[in-house]
Amino acid sequence: MSESRLRIALAWIGLRLLRRLRPRRRAQEPPAPRRAEPPDALARETPSTPRAELLVAALLLVGALAAAAFVVLYVVRPDTQLLGLCLGGALVICGIAAAFAGKRVVPQETASEPYEQLADERKVDDVGAIVREAGEGVSRRGMLAAAAGLAGATIGAAAVVPVASLGPAVGDRITATPWRRGRRLVDSEGRPLRPEQITEGTVVLAFPEAADRNTLDAPVMLLRFAPEELEMSAARRAAAPGGVIAYSRICTHASCAVSMYRHPLHPATAPEPALVCPCHFSTFDPRRGGAVLFGPAGRPLPQLPLQVNAAGELVAAGGFIGQVGPSYAGERETEA
Numbered sequence: 001m002s003e004s005r006l007r008i009a010l011a012w013i014g015l016r017l018l019r020r021l022r023p024r025r026r027a028q029e030p031p032a033p034r035r036a037e038p039p040d041a042l043a044r045e046t047p048s049t050p051r052a053e054l055l056v057a058a059l060l061l062v063g064a065l066a067a068a069a070f071v072v073l074y075v076v077r078p079d080t081q082l083l084g085l086c087l088g089g090a091l092v093i094c095g096i097a098a099a100f101a102g103k104r105v106v107p108q109e110t111a112s113e114p115y116e117q118l119a120d121e122r123k124v125d126d127v128g129a130i131v132r133e134a135g136e137g138v139s140r141r142g143m144l145a146a147a148a149g150l151a152g153a154t155i156g157a158a159a160v161v162p163v164a165s166l167g168p169a170v171g172d173r174i175t176a177t178p179w180r181r182g183r184r185l186v187d188s189e190g191r192p193l194r195p196e197q198i199t200e201g202t203v204v205l206a207f208p209e210a211a212d213r214n215t216l217d218a219p220v221m222l223l224r225f226a227p228e229e230l231e232m233s234a235a236r237r238a239a240a241p242g243g244v245i246a247y248s249r250i251c252t253h254a255s256c257a258v259s260m261y262r263h264p265l266h267p268a269t270a271p272e273p274a275l276v277c278p279c280h281f282s283t284f285d286p287r288r289g290g291a292v293l294f295g296p297a298g299r300p301l302p303q304l305p306l307q308v309n310a311a312g313e314l315v316a317a318g319g320f321i322g323q324v325g326p327s328y329a330g331e332r333e334t335e336a
């Protein structure tokens with residue numbers, strides 16, 4: 001066979017092979033994806049049944065009852081556990097009612113549409129129409145609306161009633177004090193106190209004569225120091241006749257009664273005299289106007305200015321120097 005014939009034969013065989021291979025390649029290619037059906041633009045179901053509506057109304061009524069119970073308890077028996085149970089129960093039950101109504105009472109719609117960047121008025125109208133149609137298929141709309149209104153009103157009342165706890169304005173009750181110029185200091189038996197009864201190293205409790213002893217600023221502590229030991233302004237020293245000085249018994253940190261007195265017997269080694277509050281150990285210096293030596297108190301113990309009357313008894317020379325009681329907004333000083 002000549003060379004040219006051999007080439008022709010090989011080309012013919014190659015063509016035959018190519019024809020046979022082509023259909024096989026097509027068979028191996030993955031099938032073309034089928035075009036998806038366009039989604040249904042609006043699928044709507046109305047699942048509501050009288051039973052479901054009744055259940056929602058019953059849940060709303062129970063929630064309303066719980067909220068109403070909160071209001072009544074708040075007035076009659078304000079027990080925090082019961083109040084929390086009622087208000088929490090009302091919110092949970094009404095939440096369950098709303099969720100159940102959303103699933104089983106309100107018409108269910110599945111809408112698909114292209115997202116538009118800007119809302120136009122026509123779309124807004126469409127939304128309004130959809131909202132109006134939300135009641136479609138609900139047979140007891142009036143009952144459900146009444147139950148929802150009742151639940152909303154009682155929960156609203158439960159939210160508003162605690163405002164009553166804000167109470168009346170404080171007025172001058174914080175600053176009012178039974179101490180007046182000339183009012184005698186008496187002991188727990190009501191006997192007038194004299195300066196000589198107050199000795200160094202002791203604390204004597206005193207009260208205003210013929211006044212309520214249960215108010216915060218009634219009790220005072222009486223102490224005695226040598227007048228030259230008092231390191232304070234001339235006015236304050238003048239309010240401590242013969243070295244007898246009076247301080248409020250109420251701690252300026254959180255109103256505990258200052259009930260400990262440290263009076264060292266060995267001045268060379270022991271710390272200075274101090275009044276100490278047992279609650280958080282605020283420590284006050286009675287020789288320096290009740291200044292804070294240690295602890296969380298933010299201001300000195302208020303000093304009650306004293307005088308001795310014609311009968312030789314201790315009397316108040318006026319109200320306290322400083323506000324009695326704990327520190328609060330606008331009432332926090334650090335200077336003695």
Ligand code: FES
Nearest residue numbers: 251253254277280
């Ligand atoms: S109440 Fe006195 S230190 Fe806190």
